[in-house]
Structures are given as structure tokens and as C-alpha cells.
Amino acid sequence: MQTASRHTFTALALGIAGVLAFGSADASGFQIRENSVKNMGRANAGTTVAWGDASVVLNNPAAMSNLDKTTVQADLTLIDLTADFDGTGTTAVGTPVSGGDGGDPGDATLVPAMAAVFPLSGALDNVTLGMSVSAPFGLKTEYDPNWVGRYSAITSDVKTIDLTMSAAIAFTERFSVGVGLIYQHADVTLSNAVDFGTALCVGNPPNPANCFNPAYPFQPQGSDALATVKGDDNDWGWVAGVQFRPSDSVAIGYAHRSEIHHTLTGTATFDHSDPSVPATFGALGVHAYDNGPIWANLDTPSTDTVSVQWNVNDGFRVMADAQLTGWSSLAAVEIYRPGGAPLAQEPFNWDDTMFYSLGGEWDLSDAFTFRAGVGFDETPTNDAARTPRLPDNDRTVYTLGMSWNVSEALSVDAAYMRVQIDSPSVDTTSSSGVRLVGDFDGHADLFGVSAQYRF
Template sequence: MNHVNRTTFSALALGIAGVLAMGQAQASGFQLRETSVKNLGRGQAGVTTARDDASVVSNNPAAMVNLDKNTVQADVTVIDVSFGFDGGGTSGAGTPLTGGDGGDPGEPTAVPNLAAVFPMHGALEGLTFGASVGAPFGLKTEYDRDWVGRYNAVKSDLKTVDFTLSAALKVHDRFSVGLGFIYERADVTLSNAVDFGTIMAGTGLPPAAGGVPQGFDGFAEVSGDDTGFGWVAGMQWQPTDQLSIGYSHRSEIDTELEGDVEFTTPAQFQAAQSVYRATAAAFARLPANDPRRALIPQLLVLGNGFVNSKISAPLTTPSEDTISVQYDFSDSIRVMADAQFTDWSSLRSINIDYVNPFQPNTVEDFSWKDTEMYALGAEWDLSDAFTLRGGVTMDETPTHIETRTPRLPDNDRMLYSIGFTWHVSDAFSVDAAYQRIEIDTSDVDIRSSSNSHLVGSFDGYANLFGVSAQYQF
């Protein structure tokens, strides 16, 4: 019974931990760096020193001073992630896990961003204001409902949408500062199967005779949403005509997801719950020193749990520090390098709070590590009308084998990018970019809410295609 109590109610915690972890494959964790197609083409190099890119509203407000005209920019990046699983495992009762490999959990997903920059004139000369709407974090994956890892994950859908208002001040011809205010909306939906057959078999109570491991699967789906507030601040310094240095810091944003959990339970378990409740009532009438009374809390959990109720869980999106250095070798050739440091250690654990009093809070270890990303990119103006760019990036994962789940086929990766700009006219330009991501093999060795043990590895890659349009007036 003690073993059942420890494992039964970790489903939601494992699910939310996974949904936070399993970002789209283009960035470590669940970051979405696709705020700009120009940045995509440079391999995310030059993010905080970009000169002709309105996405600096959210990446580094200080760099908005580089735009001397009102600028409106729309970017869309399609992320096509592909993963394959090879492995197996055992149920909580020790029998081999049944099911297939889950198929390809990824699917093409469009990530849009919109930004606008407005430099002031006259008495407000030197001030620039900007606004943007974008998705800095997110994922969408779905496995087959009957796959071998169904007790760990089936569907994961995380969306965050940021609305950012920024201002920049040109302190000197070579130095500027900027500050932005962020309003973030987070929405999470996730699901996984629950092995009620193993749970019943492990109780040792009369209904256990009907418990068949993997024979009575149920389903759990949790959803929640909330809003939070944060900020972004930065600076830009141009010590020489050829050299530019930019720095920005994005704050953590705390939200408290509130929503619902919905359980689909098999008839066999529903019938067993009445026995658990009756047994708890019978044990409550025993003498105070009877050792069977110690089983009452577990019996109450099993007899009254797995019912639809409200839930809440904290979600913190991490802080980020980004440094960019750009050097102009000539009027037409530029090289840039970036280093980004993400404070993933803010996600130490996940704490699920159930409104149902018979379901105790569940705390799952997360223990992500801080990560570093290094990018090198270049641009070449082929003519007044066309600019070619490319880049290469090394990106670390915050995950590790001790807490990695099937919702998190995430590992270190290399990114290779190419892109171009077509200046259709002085006012209008179009960008396109392609990025290929090669991801190291990700091993998993994890137990589910039903105490099944999944062991295997994921191999994956991603292709990203971006297009954008910019208009200046």
C-alpha cells in the first residue's frame, strides 16, 4: 500500500514537468527563439545588435534606436520536428510494456511574431518606442494513445504569448539603453494513460484479484492557464564605427496555472473504489493500536481519488542573458557572435495542488541545469537589393538522464542556418530563412505514475522555414 501511495498520484506532476520540459526541438528546453527570420538566418547571432530588425523590441529594446523610420514587421516560422523512439520497459507489476513506438510526436507548427518600432522626433528626439506580440516559449507534441510510453505522455500542448511594450533612449551617438514591460499569457494542456490494472493489483485488497496489469487503462488530462508580468532591459555600445556590442536581460516570469483535471476511469476500478472506501470505514472502527489503521489514508486516497477536480501548479519561465558582438569588415560584410545564458535552474521542481482533499500535493523533482548557447553568423550584401546570411550554433540542453521523460526528447544540438533579404523597394523588404537542427540521441530511464519503467532512446531532428515582411514609413 505504501508503494501504491507513492506512485499513484504523480501522473499530473510528471505531465506538467514534461510539458514544461519538452520544448520544440529548435531550442533547448521549451524556448522559442524564432522572433525574427533575420535572426533565424544568422543562426541567432547578432540578436541584441540587429540594425534593420524590429524584433529588437523584445530581444534588446536599446537596439530600437538603430531604426530611424517607423517600422512594422511580421514574421512566421514553421517548425517541423521529427522524433523516433526505440525501447521498451516493464509495467508496475513487472510484465513487459505493450504498445508501439508512438509514431512521430511532432508536427509542423507555425510560430508568428509581430513587432513595430516608432522613433520620436522634435522635442522627443532620441527616444524610440516599440511594441511586439510573440511566442517565446511553447510546444505541441502528441504520441499514439496506445504507445509503449503512454503512461508517461500522450499529448503535450504549451502556449505562451507575450505582449511587450518597450522604450529606448539614445544617450550618446554610440550608446543607448532600453527597457520593456512584458505581459505573458500561458496555456497548458497535457494527457497520459493511467494503468489502473496495476494499481488495483498492487493494493492487496479483495478487488486486487481483478487487477490485470495494462488490462484496465484509464486516461488523465490536465489543463490550466494564467497570466504573469516581467521585463526586459538592455544596452548597446558602439566603441568604434566597425564594432557594436549589445547586452539584454529578460526576467523570470511567474505564473500560477489554474484549471482542471479530468480522469477517465475503467468500470473495474470504479467498482473497486467502493470497496476501498468501505474498508477504510471498517478499519476506522478498529482499536487505536491496530496496525491496519495505518492503511486508512491510502485507502481514502484510492477510494476517493481519480475524480475530476480543480488543480493549480506554478510555472516559471526562465531569465535569459544575451550578449552580441558585431564587427563590420566592410560596408557589405558583417560578422556577429552571440552568447546566451538561460537560468533553467529556476525550475527545480513541480508542485501540483489538487482541490480534491483526498489527493495530496505532488512534488516532482525537475532539477534542470543552466544552459549556454553560442552562435556565429555573417551577412553579405550582394547588392542594394539582396543580402545573404548564414550561421552555426551550439546549444546546450538543461535536461539530464535522472529526470528526463518521454515528454522531453531533448539533448544538446547543433544548428545550421541560411537566409536572405530582398529589398523590394526603399520601404518594403522580404526575408526568408532555413535552419536544420541535429539533436544528440536522448536517453530516457523513467518511471510513470503507475510505476511502469520505460527505458529507451529518442533520435530526432528539426527543419525550420521562416518568412517575414517589413514595411518602413
């Protein structure tokens, strides 16, 4: 029975950091880049040199020097995910798993962001301050509770919220530096079913014959429990960057965002459909499935971003981005009971990834600017490590956007992004010994609107 305990918490450990990557839409892993509709319109190219965009408070504080007026900006992005699964499952004793394909796990979700930039004056006229609120990592996906993969994942709900406070100094008209302090809140809820019927009929010492004996009180899929892990934490990180303009037509920016380490504290609960299961475990002296407190580590990864902007002429600009995300910081995940030994330690084996994008914008007139872009994002996972909570793969994004300068003070932006995800396959065994084999298929559509006021 201790083996069953270890496998159960291993799956939940994977869930805490290895969330369903389809839910993060345009970025691999569980990264979200939607903190600027202007950036989205050009496939997130030019993020660290963006002109007239308050999102640089987080993306590169040094670029706040590009704003010469107090600027307040609000962005809202709707992420609409469509995904489906085609496959089968077998229990630990080889019988087929019942259930459907899980339905569409992704609901349309709104992701907000806000930023404000405050250029100082007088003796400090080369200093700019800023603050922003954004959601850099997260997802929300939910499968039908009786789907064929329920022993691997049902609900995955991960939220991070960043409050960033930044400052920039322009040493010359062509060179500026900036730093920011990030206060991040992380909140995680994950659930999956556990096939206690198989664990009990196999027994310890193992006797699989019980699972084929109709008279035995516990049978595969006959005594499920819903296992739910919840935890949250607050911690600190930082961001720093530089911006350099070697000529009037070229700008280069670089920003590093730190890894943020969280120690999530919360609870693990087991909702048993068969009331005899807890009593049976208690009689066997197994208490790993008791409801109670837990804690676990979660690291949101670092990023390094380089951007280039070339002003081809007064009305046309081309931007490019390259971003390294340090997913290898998720080397392993552990879950603990307070004061006890690790309940699970699972190698994660994610790789660092690169994101590349190319975009442009064209000023049709003083009132209207049009944007377009394309990007490619590598996946951090691989065929050997992929699970139903991690059906991520390489993805390509295509974007369109526009700005309407309503007046000298007010502008309104809109953007659309299409995300094409290479179909990933899974062949994995869950905490309950259930093997799931199949293919995922999905794409996402993103729609963003924002408004900016300068005074």
C-alpha cells in the same frame, strides 16, 4: 492506494514544466527563439544589436534606437519535427507493456511573431517606442494513444504568448538603454495513461499474486484511464538592455529578460475505460482520482544575452551571441487541490544552460543580402533526470537566410534552419510503475518568411 495517487500526480507535475523538449526545435528545454527570420538566418547571432529588425522590441529594447523610421514587421516560422523512439516497457509486476513506438510525435507547426517600432520626433527624438507579440516558450507533441510509453506521455501542448511594450533612450549616438514590460499568457494541456489495473490488483496492502490470477477482476493494462491536466494563467515580466558602439564598426549589446512566475489553474480529469474502477476507488475511500480543480506552478526562465557585431566592411558583417537561460528556476513542481496539501512534489534538477552562435551576412547588392550561421545549445536535463516528457539533449543548428529589399520601404526575408539533436536515452519509471527503457532520435527543419515595411 495513496502511494498510487502520489505517483500519478508526480508524473503530471513533471509534465507541467518538463515538456517534451524535441517539440521546441532549435532551443533546449521548451524555449522558442523564432521571433525574427533575419535572426534565424544567422543562427540567432546578433539578436541584441540587430540593425533594421523590429524584433529587438523584446530581444533588446535598447537596440530600437537603430531604427530611424516607423517599422512594422511580421514573421512566420514553420517548425517541422521528426522524431522516433526505440525501446521497451515493463509493468510494475514485470509483465511486458504492449504498444508500438508512438509514431512521429511532432507535427509541422507555425509560430508567428509581430513587432512595430515608433521613433519619436521633436524634443523626444532620442526616444523610441515599440510593441511586439511573440511565443517565447512552448511545444505541441502527440504520441499514438496506445504506444509503449503511453503511461508516461501522450499529449503535451504548451503555449505561451507575450505582449511586450518597450521604450528606448539614446543618450548619445553610441550608447542607448531600453526597458520593456511583458504580459505573458500560459496555457498547458498534458495527458498520459494510468494503469489502474496494476494499482488495483497489487492492492493495499500489496498482493502482487492477484496480478497473475486470471480470475481476479483487475489485471495490468486491463483498466487504463486517460489522465488529462489543463491549466492556464496570465502574469507579468520585464526586459531591459543596453547597447554600446565603441567604434563605427563594432556594436555590443546586452539584455536581461526576467523569469515569469505562473500559477496555473484548471482541472484534472480521468477518463476510465473500465466503469468499475471509479466505484472501486470510492469503496476504498480514495478520491484522488476524482475529476476536479487543481493548480500548479510554472516558471518560464530568465535569459541573459550578450551580442557582438563587427562590420568588417560596408558589405560584410559578423555577429556572435552567448545566452544564459536560467532553467535552474525549475527546481521542483507541485500540484495542489484547492485548499489541500500538495498532491505531488517532484525535484526537477534542471541546470542553467548556455547557447552560443556565430553568424554573418553579406550584401550581394542593394537589393539582396545573404546570411549563414551555426549555433550550439546545451541541454538543461541529464541522464539521471531525463524522462519521456524530457528527452532533450545537446543540439547543433545550421542556418541559411536572405533578404530582398523590394523598395526603400518594403523588404522580404526567408531563412532555413537544420537542427541536429544528440540522441538521448531514457530509463525511467512512470506514475503507473511502468519502466520504460530506450532511445529517442530526432531532428527538425525550420522554414521562415517575413515582411517588413518602413514609413
